[in-house]
Amino acid sequence: MMLEKYAQIIGEDELDSIIKIAEKLKGLSILHVNSTPAGGGVAEILSKLVPLMNELGIKTHWKVIRGDQAFFNVTKSFHNLLQNGKGQLPEGAFETYKKWQEINGNELDLDYDIVFIHDPQPAGLIEFRKKAGSKWIWRCHIDISNPHEQVWNFLKGYISKYDSMIISSPVFGRSDLNIPQFVIPPSIDPLSVKNRDIPDITVYRILNKFDVDPDRPIITQISRFDRFKDPVGVIQTYKLVKRHVDVQLVYLGSPASDDPEGEIVYKETVEAAGNDKDIKLLMLPPNSDLEVNVFQRSASVVLQKSIKEGFGLTVSEALWKRRPVIGGNTGGIPLQIIPGITGYLVDTVEEAAHYTLFLLRHKEIADRLGKNGREHVRNNFLITRELRDYLMAAYLTLYPSSNILS
Amino acid sequence: MTYSEVIERPAKEHFRFYAAYYLPVFAGIRAYTIDELIEGINKADGLSIFYHVFHPMFSSHVVPEDLHNDFAVWIKNELHLDELAYRVSDISAEEPRTVEDVRRDLINILSKESYDVKAKRPFNFMTCKPVVYDLGKEASNFAELLDQIASITFRSIAYHFVFKRVMGYAPKNDFSLWIERNYSEFSDISKKLSLLDPQTYTEEEKLREDLLTILKEVFK
Numbered sequence: 072m073m074l075e076k077y078a079q080i081i082g083e084d085e086l087d088s089i090i091k092i093a094e095k096l097k098g099l100s101i102l103h104v105n106s107t108p109a110g111g112g113v114a115e116i117l118s119k120l121v122p123l124m125n126e127l128g129i130k131t132h133w134k135v136i137r138g139d140q141a142f143f144n145v146t147k148s149f150h151n152l153l154q155n156g157k158g159q160l161p162e163g164a165f166e167t168y169k170k171w172q173e174i175n176g177n178e179l180d181l182d183y184d185i186v187f188i189h190d191p192q193p194a195g196l197i198e199f200r201k202k203a204g205s206k207w208i209w210r211c212h213i214d215i216s217n218p219h220e221q222v223w224n225f226l227k228g229y230i231s232k233y234d235s236m237i238i239s240s241p242v243f244g245r246s247d248l249n250i251p252q253f254v255i256p257p258s259i260d261p262l263s264v265k266n267r268d269i270p271d272i273t274v275y276r277i278l279n280k281f282d283v284d285p286d287r288p289i290i291t292q293i294s295r296f297d298r299f300k301d302p303v304g305v306i307q308t309y310k311l312v313k314r315h316v317d318v319q320l321v322y323l324g325s326p327a328s329d330d331p332e333g334e335i336v337y338k339e340t341v342e343a344a345g346n347d348k349d350i351k352l353l354m355l356p357p358n359s360d361l362e363v364n365v366f367q368r369s370a371s372v373v374l375q376k377s378i379k380e381g382f383g384l385t386v387s388e389a390l391w392k393r394r395p396v397i398g399g400n401t402g403g404i405p406l407q408i409i410p411g412i413t414g415y416l417v418d419t420v421e422e423a424a425h426y427t428l429f430l431l432r433h434k435e436i437a438d439r440l441g442k443n444g445r446e447h448v449r450n451n452f453l454i455t456r457e458l459r460d461y462l463m464a465a466y467l468t469l470y471p472s473s474n475i476l477s
Numbered sequence: 478m479t480y481s482e483v484i485e486r487p488a489k490e491h492f493r494f495y496a497a498y499y500l501p502v503f504a505g506i507r508a509y510t511i512d513e514l515i516e517g518i519n520k521a522d523g524l525s526i527f528y529h530v531f532h533p534m535f536s537s538h539v540v541p542e543d544l545h546n547d548f549a550v551w552i553k554n555e556l557h558l559d560e561l562a563y564r565v566s567d568i569s570a571e572e573p574r575t576v577e578d579v580r581r582d583l584i585n586i587l588s589k590e591s592y593d594v595k596a597k598r599p600f601n602f603m604t605c606k607p608v609v610y611d612l613g614k615e616a617s618n619f620a621e622l623l624d625q626i627a628s629i630t631f632r633s634i635a636y637h638f639v640f641k642r643v644m645g646y647a648p649k650n651d652f653s654l655w656i657e658r659n660y661s662e663f664s665d666i667s668k669k670l671s672l673l674d675p676q677t678y679t680e681e682e683k684l685r686e687d688l689l690t691i692l693k694e695v696f697k
Contacts, residue, residue, distance in 0.1 A: 084630040088496065091610040241601035244503030252503040254603065400598075409539050450537035463500040467606045
């Protein structure tokens with residue numbers, strides 16, 4: 072059983088608790104619906120959660136909605152408008168959205184006991200709930216704390232019809248909704264290529280391949296070339312640190328086809344880097360999990376210097392590898408970085424440089440933060456915890472007034 | 478009767494072990510100032526007080542080592558009112574106090590003075606929904622209770638020793654109640670258990686250790 076492999080990491084007690092909670096849902100059917108079968112965090116987590124739920128004896132299916140280019144342009148604009156509060160709404164957006172909800176609502180079999188709808192793209196399917204007594208849960212993976220008003224009001228019309236919803240952080244909670252808002256942070260899979268232990272020879276080979284010196288300290292940031300990730304700030308941080316320590320910087324990002332600004336930001340970053348050979352700006356394909364693993368675990372300090380962030384799971388990925396992380400005080404980062412315990416939260420380049428230098432000079436403190444970080448992730452950000460939370464959310468939505476002492 | 482005979486004497490009733498997880502739920506309340514915090518504490522349900530004051534005893538709920546609850550952490554980190562944070566951190570929650578007593582104390586402490594500061598980041602009130610499950614384990618005598626407390630998941634200890642009592646489902650912790658009903662000769666131990674204040678623990682294994690230190694007194 073796949074689940075048993077996690078027992079070595081989380082302990083028998085934790086695994087037993089998942090099995091006990093799953094027993095409360097045995098015999099029920101669960102459906103997950105999202106908008107893409109592969110690529111992106113939602114598909115990644117569903118590809119793990121669905122088999123695990125089935126392994127627990129809960130009949131669980133995963134279905135993907137379809138749509139044309141116009142529909143996905145609309146949902147992409149929804150995504151940006153909800154996360155950033157501003158942007159351009161395509162003409163006829165709401166009509167296009169409704170049309171594809173209707174097509175999918177009529178095509179898909181949605182007759183399950185519990186239906187998890189992921190993100191805004193399929194949220195309108197709630198209008199096609201047929202099965203009496205079925206419970207629908209909207210799982211929101213994005214930051215909806217400061218949304219574009221018109222888009223949010225449109226979406227809210229659907230969301231308020233759900234039985235409950237799930238957000239990733241209390242920061243994203245809405246005070247204008249009356250349904251329960253469970254707080255379930257995302258998670259990492261410790262057994263995945265991106266996160267599992269790898270042999271030293273692989274680490275050495277990949278560092279060598281990208282001309283990174285394993286004998287000198289490395290600062291790493293893994294994120295897209297996006298202004299919200301502050302790549303130029305990362306370069307400036309490195310330059311301040313470089314005055315004191317002979318350090319290298321690896322900034323690893325992937326091209327995002329849906330992000331027209333990516334190319335511009337990449338150019339800005341290249342310009343900020345100048346001709347410093349110790350700065351490696353790597354643009355690798357989206358599935359470069361092994362490289363991510365290597366550059367995270369080889370780093371003396373990992374940065375996630377975001378100015379705005381959804382959850383920032385790269386922080387947990389680095390902490391799991393016992394690396395101290397310096398991160399922007401935004402989105403879900405403060406849930407992962409406990410100042411002075413697992414890393415440091417910063418608002419400026421100067422602060423980031425200060426703490427990077429501090430950790431490079433105090434290896435024993437960096438080691439302690441890394442060790443604490445590993446335990447923090449083990450307790451809070453592994454996939455088994457997310458699995459358990461989903462089961463609890465399903466149970467509590469089915470039986471909202473169940474006797475808690477039962 | 479020797480002590481070893483007493484602790485292995487069958488109890489009249491078995492102690493059945495349960496455990497619980499507490500799924501966090503956004504409570505829909507945010508506070509940027511002390512006045513708003515007071516208003517939120519007034520409005521929040523009992524499980525919200527439990528979540529912010531007692532849930533930090535779990536190692537999964539991280540608070541700095543020198544502060545015992547979420548309110549204190551926010552007051553120190555966001556409002557920089559250190560003295561007030563320490564007072565809020567050290568509120569009493571020993572038996573027979575419940576979340577309602579804690580709520581009253583918090584409001585009293587926060588209302589004593591007026592504070593003219595506003596946080597950049599709000600306090601997000603959470604509540605929680607417990608999911609209780611049967612561990613399928615029992616203690617049929619005192620010795621087995623001791624063994625179970627030494628080895629069982631901490632979630633079970635928290636459920637029996639803290640949750641039921643502070644939420645008002647039981648007048649005192651389950652271990653003391655069971656000892657009193659089945660081993661009246663150990664009433665002193667039962668009383669000592671009742672004196673432990675779980676609000677002051679932020680390390681789950683430390684609380685387990687202190688419970689065991691008291692229970693071990695049967696051998697004296």
